[in-house]
Amino acid sequence: MRPVVDEDLRMIQESVARISEREISRDLDALNHYPDMGDPSGMIAAMRELGLFELASATGEDSSFRTLGIILETLAETAAAPAALLLAHSVASWVARETGFQDSGGLQGCAIYTEAGHTDGNIVLSKRPEGYTLNGTCRFVVNAGIADSLLLLACSEENPSEHFLVLVDASSEGLRTGKPLLTLGMRGCPVADIEFRDVKISPQGCVPGGIEMLHQTWRRFRGPVAAIAAGITGASLRTATGYAQERYQGGKQIIDHQQVRAMLAEMLADYQACCEAADRLSENSLPVESIAASLFIRAKESAARATTDGVQLLGGYGYMEDYGQERRMRDAKQAQCLLGRCDILRQQQLAGWLASEAAL
């Protein structure tokens, strides 16, 4: 765990660490094979008991993003799956509150592995005399199957370039959740494709201007995502360092091999990049948008790179499930996709930077 100065935050951090150690880590082996084995309900119950969903729903002010970041980072040090689950709930809750949707108070889900505004599916909202209907498929929805309501982006049937944010009751007639997907990482956080067939939506359940709202949301949640990356990378770094101090090769501890030291130092630099991004992006204190985007992309890529080396440093043991390094490598790679692909984010980042330069 990273040292936290603020006393309230430290208490939250310690509580999350305790529950992670006590309640979440015991199910990790089974959850590592989810959905074929394991059940996330114990993990969710533990998070609920600690009030994490309420805390995440209340995220709004800059300070609350810092709190969310600490929670996610601490969870991700043990397992990234509950962090992804909480992130999706938090994102959906934030959008719902910002757009004036009525808060159902339950668990929420949404698609958080795509670029803002990219639907990764084809969902059409059609106006009907009595309200709206939703048709199409939304792919890779996080918390699908366990969420009470789902936030998604749909395009208007009348004008396909116009997008609406839609909040759907997960028990709506015509909504069919596919089987939970087996994913690369963050196993235990349910993800599925969802099909909509003439699902009725009330006029209060959808708002226009969806893409702009999502862009704003995605920008705001970069800090919490970087915090997840920091949590995973920190755990991988600590495990690799511990192993390097125990393991002998060529008659000496492997940490005394220069190349091993160099790899650990690289991992440390990557970890620090994640931590810096987590802190500065959560504070929302960066004056220039393109700097924020750079930090975010760098953090996600650093985590994927560092955790790959985290496996390598343990050799054959790193590749086996026992040490958790392989899980961290998979989790970090999956986290790299959170809020969009780095290659596409880079295109958006430069466009933003050029626009800000032109405005000067």
Added chain:
Amino acid sequence: MEFEGYAAGEEPTLSDLYPTVTYLCRSNPALLAEYEGALARARKFRKKFVDPNSLEIDRRVMTDPTYVAHEVLKAAGDYQLFSMLIPRTLGGLGYSLLSLIIVIEEIGAGCIGLANLIGVNGLAIATIASTGEMGILARVGRRIRDGELSGRPHILSTAITEPSAGTDVEDPDLLRTARYFSEATPVKGGYRLNGRKVFISNGSIAQTHVIILPTDKRHPVETYAAFIVESGTPGFSIGRVEHKMGQKACPAAELIFEDCFVPAKDRAGLKMDAHRTLELTLGFTRGCVGLFGASVARAAFEKALRYARRTRHEGELLIDQQWAQFRLTDMYRNAQMARTMALEAILSNQVMGLYSAISGVESLDALVKRIPEQLFRQVPVAKLLSLKQARFAGAQKLSDIPSPAVERASCAGATAKYTGSDLGMINAHMAVELMGTDGLRHDAGAEKIFRDAKLLQIYEGTNQLNRIDVFKKSFGRTDMIAAAAAGGL
């Protein structure tokens, strides 16, 4: 020469993959036919048994690591994939190494776990061949061929890694300080094996195991030896089957020896030179891992290419977007580079390394090819080659290879190994990233390639060890360093 397969959106042709080889073979239609036949056979096998099953097998092993796709193993036997590497005189089919390369890459591009499941036999064969024991090789080769003909494949495993020593026991220079846990103690009539070996590919399913152990663990270099142990031998048991991140189709298991007696005839090699045996074995097998890297790099590239050709982002196909074109081009380049390095390594082993030592056998092959297999199978080759004179001849043949040639071939193997596996891993990272959420779903296949690729950077010596090896065998040789210090270089 134009690109054929990739341009049409189909599988790459031989000239797409090996353009120079294809070009050079234009004056030798028979050789070209052998290579094209090898590719066609491997592709047919892949389409029928690998592509439709690999994801399901991978998923099944996730919950049951002991599950083995026996139907794929049987099919591999039906396609004679186990015996193709072994010289005909020694009971196999005696295909050229280049045909083997083509077959390995093709199957590996479908699933590297299944390619490993089938290919692990090659490591054992190379290890036995490196001891010069052609009699044992002929015995094992005959069993492999019999297994193919009977529909019950004969599987081999090779056990080197120990619980506290992986990389150390795969490097001739580190052997001296390696923390050996296991030992083969000389007793009347043979040896008594005690200890454990870990992460042994196919260890839980093999019928024959090649166990590398010192006969005195205080002096591993001087007493290094290979022992042939059959499953079911008293004192030998299978321990834990590992839960691996990837390459799940190929089980990795712990082998346990508790006073396991091995007769003297099953110790391979009259007098084994640990350094040379390791160099000869790993020079070849590391080249093969480099080729696995090329397979993974190609699989990742092809997966991403198919995705980019059919997926739109912001209304435009990814293949039409320049950033994606650059990514794909890098991936294509990486696959080519890995393949080229592996080709160099494996061919150098043919002319300078392990396979140059069995060139005498290969020339006998030409003669044997004229004898019908049924008739030839009645010749007691293994017995003849186990005669003392033949054993000495085999050992002599190996020691006749000049040391610089062995080192060069070994260096080429290590270079190909770390290059190919690094490039495979890079491509796997890029494919997952380019494919977005499709890259994360098991049913889309890219995430499996990502998990599979990582092991290539670890087994057959970590890539860090292989870098040290290349340094020591090339510009970092002790004699060169001394010459440089004396102002000679």
